[in-house]
Amino acid sequence: MDDRLSMDNNPFMQPAKPQDPLTSGRRSTRIDFVTTVLLSGKDASGTPFREYTQTAKVNLHGCKVRTSYRILVGMLVSLECPKSGTSGKGVCIRVWDPPPGVVGHEIAVQLIKPQNLWGVPNPPPDWELVAKNMVHGRAGQGESPARSAAPAAPSPAAPIPAPPIPVPRAPVIPPPIAPVAPPVVAPARPAPAAGPTTEQRLSELERRSTQLLESVLDILRGQAEEYTRNCLEEFRQQVDAVIQDAESRLRQDFQQSYEESANSLIGLRTDLMEQMTARGAQVIRSAEDTLRSRVLSQPAPVQKTAPAKPPEPVTKK
Numbered sequence: 411m412d413d414r415l416s417m418d419n420n421p422f423m424q425p426a427k428p429q430d431p432l433t434s435g436r437r438s439t440r441i442d443f444v445t446t447v448l449l450s451g452k453d454a455s456g457t458p459f460r461e462y463t464q465t466a467k468v469n470l471h472g473c474k475v476r477t478s479y480r481i482l483v484g485m486l487v488s489l490e491c492p493k494s495g496t497s498g499k500g501v502c503i504r505v506w507d508p509p510p511g512v513v514g515h516e517i518a519v520q521l522i523k524p525q526n527l528w529g530v531p532n533p534p535p536d537w538e539l540v541a542k543n544m545v546h547g548r549a550g551q552g553e554s555p556a557r558s559a560a561p562a563a564p565s566p567a568a569p570i571p572a573p574p575i576p577v578p579r580a581p582v583i584p585p586p587i588a589p590v591a592p593p594v595v596a597p598a599r600p601a602p603a604a605g606p607t608t609e610q611r612l613s614e615l616e617r618r619s620t621q622l623l624e625s626v627l628d629i630l631r632g633q634a635e636e637y638t639r640n641c642l643e644e645f646r647q648q649v650d651a652v653i654q655d656a657e658s659r660l661r662q663d664f665q666q667s668y669e670e671s672a673n674s675l676i677g678l679r680t681d682l683m684e685q686m687t688a689r690g691a692q693v694i695r696s697a698e699d700t701l702r703s704r705v706l707s708q709p710a711p712v713q714k715t716a717p718a719k720p721p722e723p724v725t726k727k
Contacts, residue, residue: 438470438524439534447528451487453479456630468528470537472500472520481505481517484622489519494529498522501619522616524608544608 443465450460459479467474473489481487481502490497504518524544526533606614 438540439536440467440469441530441534442466443468443528443530445491445493445528447473447475448490448492449475449477449487450490451481451485454482454485455480456627456634465528466516468530470526470533470540471524472503472518473528474516474518476514476516478514484619485626486619486623487519489521489527491527491529494527496525496527496529498525498527501615520615522612 445465445468446462447465448460449463450458452458461478463476465473465475475489483502483505485502486499487502488497488499498521500519500521502517503520506516508515521527524540526537530537
């Protein structure tokens with residue numbers, strides 16, 4: 411974009427006469443007007459953002475607004491005014507560095523479609539004139555009748571009067587009359603060539619801003635893809651390391667658990683054997699005591715004597 415076009419499209423350039431926007435370099439009068447707007451778009455890193463902020467100065471073609479995000483010249487942003495209920499798109503055309511210790515910075519935004527987006531109740535008179543000129547397809551700033559009217563053709567030069575004829579005092583032959591020179595007519599100056607209209611400038615600005623935005627997006631897209639690949643590779647390495655560490659810890663924990671379980675089973679078996687041995691010895695003693703008590707409690711058996719045989723009779727011989 412050439413310097414002339416960028417200067418004409420800058421609504422915040424210093425005019426020669428701020429009181430007369432029709433003859434100054436500004437296309438509409440700039441006023442101090444504070445209102446809340448919603449600024450949105452993508453910052454220099456390609457991250458979407460939305461923030462409520464306030465304007466400092468406005469005119470029909472743009473505004474000066476403060477933002478806490480990093481926005482570069484040529485980037486496309488959106489503006490919404492909750493108070494007036496209007497919205498529009500614009501291009502950042504200037505960035506001011508913040509003073510030391512101040513958070514955020516101010517930027518100048520030029521609207522792609524000039525309008526009273528800010529809801530100014532009593533706008534300057536030239537705003538309405540500029541809007542009418544835009545409707546009729548004329549340039550954005552008003553032109554005085556002397557500048558817009560075609561240059562008037564120069565009036566033809568007055569004819570040179572003939573010299574007076576001397577009155578003869580004597581019958582003498584009068585001198586010949588000099589021929590009258592034709593009037594000299596200055597050639598008409600050609601009308602100055604008409605510059606590009608506001609619509610042509612806006613379309614050219616929109617086309618170039620779109621090209622710039624596409625180029626920036628291509629660059630950011632490539633950087634994002636490379637950054638994503640690097641992040642995925644780093645994430646894969648971290649996941650592999652975590653898996654290996656988890657496997658090692660699980661293996662150690664499993665071995666430790668196995669040893670603890672084996673020791674517990676051995677101790678449990680030993681306890682069961684001791685308990686079973688003691689229980690068996692107790693059962694045996696109890697059975698012995700029971701049998702002994704039963705045996706002792708029974709009466710002693712009575713010994714039966716065989717009946718005495720009668721004596722055999724003694725036979726005498």
